[in-house]
Amino acid sequence: MTETHNEFIDFQFGIMDDLANGRDFRKVAKDARDKIKEIYDTRNNSGDKIPSGLELGVDVNRICNLKCSHCYLADTHIQNEYSNQDDLTSQDWKNLIYDAKDFGVRTLSIVGKEPLLSPDTTKIILETAENRGLNYRILTNGTLIPSEINWLKQFNFSFTSISFDGDEPNHDKIRGQGNYQKALEGLRTAKKAGLENLTANFTTMTHNVNSLDKMLPDLVNAGLDYLSVGFCFETSYNDLSLIPTQDIFYKTIDQLKNASKNIKSITLNLMGKENSEIVAGLWNQGYFKKQNSAILEDFAPSLLFPINDSPKTFAHLTILPLVNYSGFRIGPEGIVTDFCEDLMQHPLKGFGNIKKDSFAELYEKSKTRWKESSENYYQTLQNSLLRK
Numbered sequence: 001m002t003e004t005h006n007e008f009i010d011f012q013f014g015i016m017d018d019l020a021n022g023r024d025f026r027k028v029a030k031d032a033r034d035k036i037k038e039i040y041d042t043r044n045n046s047g048d049k050i051p052s053g054l055e056l057g058v059d060v061n062r063i064c065n066l067k068c069s070h071c072y073l074a075d076t077h078i079q080n081e082y083s084n085q086d087d088l089t090s091q092d093w094k095n096l097i098y099d100a101k102d103f104g105v106r107t108l109s110i111v112g113k114e115p116l117l118s119p120d121t122t123k124i125i126l127e128t129a130e131n132r133g134l135n136y137r138i139l140t141n142g143t144l145i146p147s148e149i150n151w152l153k154q155f156n157f158s159f160t161s162i163s164f165d166g167d168e169p170n171h172d173k174i175r176g177q178g179n180y181q182k183a184l185e186g187l188r189t190a191k192k193a194g195l196e197n198l199t200a201n202f203t204t205m206t207h208n209v210n211s212l213d214k215m216l217p218d219l220v221n222a223g224l225d226y227l228s229v230g231f232c233f234e235t236s237y238n239d240l241s242l243i244p245t246q247d248i249f250y251k252t253i254d255q256l257k258n259a260s261k262n263i264k265s266i267t268l269n270l271m272g273k274e275n276s277e278i279v280a281g282l283w284n285q286g287y288f289k290k291q292n293s294a295i296l297e298d299f300a301p302s303l304l305f306p307i308n309d310s311p312k313t314f315a316h317l318t319i320l321p322l323v324n325y326s327g328f329r330i331g332p333e334g335i336v337t338d339f340c341e342d343l344m345q346h347p348l349k350g351f352g353n354i355k356k357d358s359f360a361e362l363y364e365k366s367k368t369r370w371k372e373s374s375e376n377y378y379q380t381l382q383n384s385l386l387r388k
Contacts, residue, residue, distance in 0.1 A: 008301040025378040057329035059112035074346040077237035116144035142186030153193040166208035191223025212255035233274035246281035280384035321374040
């Protein structure tokens with residue numbers, strides 16, 4: 001491990017110690033912002049290998065063929081007033097991606113709402129990203145992959161992520177009857193077509209954690225490469241009975257102990273704000289050990305903690321508050337939001353529109369929100385740490 005890696009490990013452990021010891025969260029946030037600027041600016045210009053660069057998230061539409069009870073998007077749970085009359089044109093999308101690449105965006109993530117319901121627009125976005133040399137990935141519920149595979153297989157996705165929320169009974173409880181088999185067939189079809197780095201996104205909830213060991217053999221047989229585990233978090237609209245507690249983290253690990261060695265790696269993702277109660281409990285118990293930690297070089301140096309060797313299984317802890325600094329998300333009508341919190345609100349407002357503002361102007365607008373969002377981030381995490 002390099003001296004630079006050790007520096008960032010020490011810094012993030014220092015943040016957690018400061019918050020746990022009651023230091024003013026605003027001062028902690030200021031220190032974090034300064035360090036993030038160093039990562040993204042100073043070190044990038046000096047050629048340091050700690051990663052930098054921006055991510056652009058794309059919502060191709062605001063419609064979905066499913067209605068998942070744990071979804072963080074507000075418009076899943078209330079009447080959707082979306083009309084595609086104001087959607088960006090094909091040329092708008094092309095111009096956006098050209099501007100994004102010129103500005104320094106390295107990764108394009110097609111994340112919503114269900115991109116395979118808008119195949120023509122999705123293809124245009126992907127073709128432009130391919131031509132501009134961007135790294136790109138897609139997130140889908142998987143049910144429509146079989147009908148769209150002929151064009152999907154033409155693209156070299158860095159990751160194709162499909163959502164699975166347990167074995168058949170548990171998945172269908174969240175996503176609707178029959179959708180487990182449809183998603184499974186989507187994974188199977190993607191594998192046969194040669195798509196690489198097929199990843200299952202599993203959201204851990206109170207009711208489905210004990211079905212992980214039943215789900216995984218089905219996914220491995222269908223062609224799974226990677227498993228990414230997240231933990232459901234509270235919004236104003238989703239079902240609060242689904243939100244996991246700290247003990248669920250340990251149950252998740254227990255469910256993975258016999259996971260197939262054919263899975264290349266498994267990551268349990270914990271976010272400092274959204275999963276603050278779980279993170280705080282684990283921190284105060286001494287679960288996170290500095291001597292066992294490593295750095296994940298992806299947009300920012302977040303922390304990795306090994307759990308199992310075969311398959312390689314890690315806890316991935318995000319402490320640095322990158323929201324409003326490392327990129328943003330653009331919707332079909334051009335509205336610009338952060339990657340998560342703005343989309344949890346109704347009505348959706350965002351902080352700009354690509355039809356009116358240049359990419360550079362939108363990035364500057366995003367950064368004006370960073371101080372407040374980083375302070376909110378650490379206030380939430382500190383409250384959880386001091387409650388435990």
